[in-house]
Structures are given as C-alpha cells and as structure tokens.
Amino acid sequence: MYSGGVDAAERLIESTRVLLWERGYVGTSPKAIQAHAGVGQGSMYHHFAGKAALAHAAIARTAAELRAAADAQLGADGPVLARIEAYLRRERDVLRGCPVGRLTQDPDVMADAALRGPVEQTFTWLRARLGALLAEGVAAGELTGLDPPATAATIVAVLQGGYVLARAAGSTEAFTQAVDGLLALLTAHAAPRG
Amino acid sequence: MYSGGVDAAERLIESTRVLLWERGYVGTSPKAIQAHAGVGQGSMYHHFAGKAALAHAAIARTAAELRAAADAQLGADGPVLARIEAYLRRERDVLRGCPVGRLTQDPDVMADAALRGPVEQTFTWLRARLGALLAEGVAAGELTGLDPPATAATIVAVLQGGYVLARAAGSTEAFTQAVDGLLALLTAHAAPRG
Known part of the structure; x- marks a missing residue:
C-alpha cells in the first residue's frame, strides 16, 4: 500500500511536469493530471492539497534537475574556461527550450510567488x-580583465536568449552561433599560458 | 464611411496586439477582439478573414516597430560600439519582456508558419x-578580433535572455548585469585609439 502511494504521488508529479510543459499552468486541469497519471481524484487530494501544490512540486523538481545538470560540467575538474565551454556546449534539446526559463513566460506561474520561487x-x-x-x-x-558577476549574468542570458532565437528560427543554428560568439569573447580574456 | 472602415480595421489590429500580449493566441477569441475594439462581427469579417489574419497583421506590426526602434540607435551617427551600447541601454519595459521574443513561447504562434514568419x-x-x-x-x-555574425547572435541572445532573467527575478537588475557584462566583453575588442 505504501509503495502504491509513493508511486501515485510520483506519477502525479511527473504528469504535472509533462502537462505544465505542454499546456502551461492555466491549460493544466486537476482532471487532466489525474488522467495522465492514472490516479483517482481521492488519491490526488490525499497526496497534494491541489493543483498549485502539485505544480510547485513539479517546478521544484525541474529546477533541481537543472542545477544538478549544470553542476556536472561546472563542478568538473579542469581549467575554468573549459568547464564553462563544456556547460555551454553540452547536449540540449534546444528547440524545446529551457524547462525553467520557459516558465517565465507563463503568466500564472509568474503571478504566484510560491511557483515563481x-x-x-x-x-x-x-x-x-x-x-x-x-x-x-x-x-x-587563468582569466583576466573581466567582472565575474556581470559576466556570469551574460553567460546565463546567452543560453536563455539562444533558446529564444532558435525557437524563432525553427533551427538550432542561432543558439550555436550565440554560444560561439560568447566563447570567442570569453577566450579573449584567457591569460596567456606562462 | 471610408475613414470609419479604416478606424475599425486599425482598432481591430491594435486590440489583437493587446490581447495577444495579455492572453496569448489560444486565449484570444474573435469575440474578445471585437469587444475590445468596439467593432461588430460583420465589420471584423469585412476587414479580416479571421483571427489568424488579424494575428498576422498584429504580429507584423509589432515586428516592424521593433525593427524601427532598433534602427533608431543602430543607424545613428557615431562609433560602432557607442551605437550598440545605446541600443542595449535604451529604455525598455524589461519586466514585460520583448513583444516579439515572447511570441516564441506561444505554441500556437510557433506552430503556424504564417504567424512565426x-x-x-x-x-x-x-x-x-x-x-x-x-x-x-x-x-x-574600431573593433578587432571578433567574428561579426557570431557576435551579433550573442548580442541579440543577451537581450532576449536578459528579459528572461529579469522576469524570473521580478527585477530589472539581472537584465542590466547581463548587458553590463556583454559591453565589458565587447569593449575589450575596441582598438586602441591611435
């Protein structure tokens, strides 16, 4: 029984992630979540107070995955620029966009402090x-003549904006060019090897 | 009569722009457009074949405005970097986001080649x-050691990604930092004045 309950909660969270991604918050009904998860209404409200609580669990999980994925490259061994390049160039589903960044365009998510958190x-x-x-x-x-906090904001913006450009063009080429341009700008700040 | 017709078409386009912005394509009904514009159904279908045609006119106008606004800074006199800085730093409603870039997150707009165009x-x-x-x-x-097409993609991506970061934070600070970081990286490529 317990394991069935854990499974139901798990399926509800994963179904909410899929539906939030495909339809946005307003387009995701509790009934659709239950149908997608194969979980009854009673079970859903046993595990979660409602759609907002489920959405919060779904968004928090997506955010945690993004952080873990970034840490895999950024926390690796090696020179700093190589780690940043590995992060920027790692395989991504560019045309789908960033699962966290896209939420900034969902007015219902942005309007709710708990969901935006x-x-x-x-x-x-x-x-x-x-x-x-x-x-x-x-x-x-290794690096010289750059301001870390501002440069960090620029790097994150290039990734998020690269997704926007790729979606607009229906092609990953714009994302790749934006990353290429950024890496060339950063490489100019690599200190000459002694 | 003619001027009344022009006014109705104009009001329909402007109302569609407002509603697309606030509610997205799927949330914008022909009835809502008519109500917002104060124009009857017969008049709407006299001027436009339907919601898709109106959305196309609305999006094309928003795109033309963005191009004109960019040209005001980029086509000005003066050194190239100063024109790019003026463009990046011009007054923007950052927390509302880019009226064109935001459309890339509207699945109905992206799925329709005429609207995505x-x-x-x-x-x-x-x-x-x-x-x-x-x-x-x-x-x-004036500039040295950078690849123009890749750098151009990076600049556009920083703006679009800056909007995403600002919306996520509920503050314009992240946009400003991303632009600051980009300008510092670009300035490193300014040739020393002779």
Whole structure:
C-alpha cells in the first residue's frame, strides 16, 4: 500500500511536469493530471492539497534537475574556461527550450510567488555558481580583465536568449552561433599560458 | 464611411496586439477582439478573414516597430560600439519582456508558419543589422578580433535572455548585469585609439 502511494504521488508529479510543459499552468486541469497519471481524484487530494501544490512540486523538481545538470560540467575538474565551454556546449534539446526559463513566460506561474520561487532561485543559483567559477579563474590567473558577476549574468542570458532565437528560427543554428560568439569573447580574456 | 472602415480595421489590429500580449493566441477569441475594439462581427469579417489574419497583421506590426526602434540607435551617427551600447541601454519595459521574443513561447504562434514568419524575420534582420554594423567597425579599425555574425547572435541572445532573467527575478537588475557584462566583453575588442 505504501509503495502504491509513493508511486501515485510520483506519477502525479511527473504528469504535472509533462502537462505544465505542454499546456502551461492555466491549460493544466486537476482532471487532466489525474488522467495522465492514472490516479483517482481521492488519491490526488490525499497526496497534494491541489493543483498549485502539485505544480510547485513539479517546478521544484525541474529546477533541481537543472542545477544538478549544470553542476556536472561546472563542478568538473579542469581549467575554468573549459568547464564553462563544456556547460555551454553540452547536449540540449534546444528547440524545446529551457524547462525553467520557459516558465517565465507563463503568466500564472509568474503571478504566484510560491511557483515563481524555484524559477528565481534557479537563476540566482546559476549566476552565483558561474560567478564563483569565473572568480576562481581570475584568482588562479587563468582569466583576466573581466567582472565575474556581470559576466556570469551574460553567460546565463546567452543560453536563455539562444533558446529564444532558435525557437524563432525553427533551427538550432542561432543558439550555436550565440554560444560561439560568447566563447570567442570569453577566450579573449584567457591569460596567456606562462 | 471610408475613414470609419479604416478606424475599425486599425482598432481591430491594435486590440489583437493587446490581447495577444495579455492572453496569448489560444486565449484570444474573435469575440474578445471585437469587444475590445468596439467593432461588430460583420465589420471584423469585412476587414479580416479571421483571427489568424488579424494575428498576422498584429504580429507584423509589432515586428516592424521593433525593427524601427532598433534602427533608431543602430543607424545613428557615431562609433560602432557607442551605437550598440545605446541600443542595449535604451529604455525598455524589461519586466514585460520583448513583444516579439515572447511570441516564441506561444505554441500556437510557433506552430503556424504564417504567424512565426514575422518573428523569425525580425531576429534574422536584427542579427544581420548588428552583424553588418560590427563588420563596419572591424573594417574601420574600431573593433578587432571578433567574428561579426557570431557576435551579433550573442548580442541579440543577451537581450532576449536578459528579459528572461529579469522576469524570473521580478527585477530589472539581472537584465542590466547581463548587458553590463556583454559591453565589458565587447569593449575589450575596441582598438586602441591611435
């Protein structure tokens, strides 16, 4: 019984993630979540207070996955620029867009402080993570002449804006060009190897 | 009579722009457009074949305004970097987001080639405009060591991603930081004054 309950909660969260992604908050009804999860109404309200609570769990999980994925490259060994390049160039489903960034265009998510929270925290975390890494590169003499916090914001913006350009064009080429341009600008700040 | 007809068509287009912005394509009904414009159903269908035709006119107008606004700074006199800085720093309603870029998150707009067309063309135009300007700066010896097309894509991405970060944070600070970081990276490519 317990394991069935955990499964139901799990299926409800995963179904909410899928539906939020495909239809947005306003287009995701409790009934649609139950149908997608194969879970009855009673079970859903046993596990979650309602759609907002489920959406919060779904968004928090998506945000946690994004942070873990970023940390895989940014926390690796090696020179700072190589880690940032690995992060920027890692395989992404560019035309689908960023699962966290896209939520900023959902008016219902942005209007609800509890739902916007994990979105805001993810970008705050990512900027701080990149800023600390850039500062590490400056301290180690790998990078020179750049301001870590501002550069970190620029890096995150290029990724998010690259998704926008790729979706507009229906092609990943614009995303790749934006990343290429950014890496060329950053590489100009690599200190000459001694 | 003629002027009344022009007014009705005009009000229908402007109302469609407002409603597309506030509610997205799926949330904008022909009835809502008529009510917002104060125009009857017969008059609407006299001027436009339907909601898709109106949305196309509305999106094309928004795209044309964005191009004109960008040209005001990018086509001004003065050094290339100063024109790009003026463009990046011009007054914007950052928390509302880019009226063209936001359309890339509207699944109905992206799924319709006719509606996506003006969005794609706007970004293609903007990248080409910035690329030509950067190439002009390189040719004039103002800028050195950067690839104009890739750098142009990076600049457009920083703006679009800056909007995403600002909306996530509920504050314009992230947009400003991303632009600051980009301008610092670009300024490193300014040729020393002779």
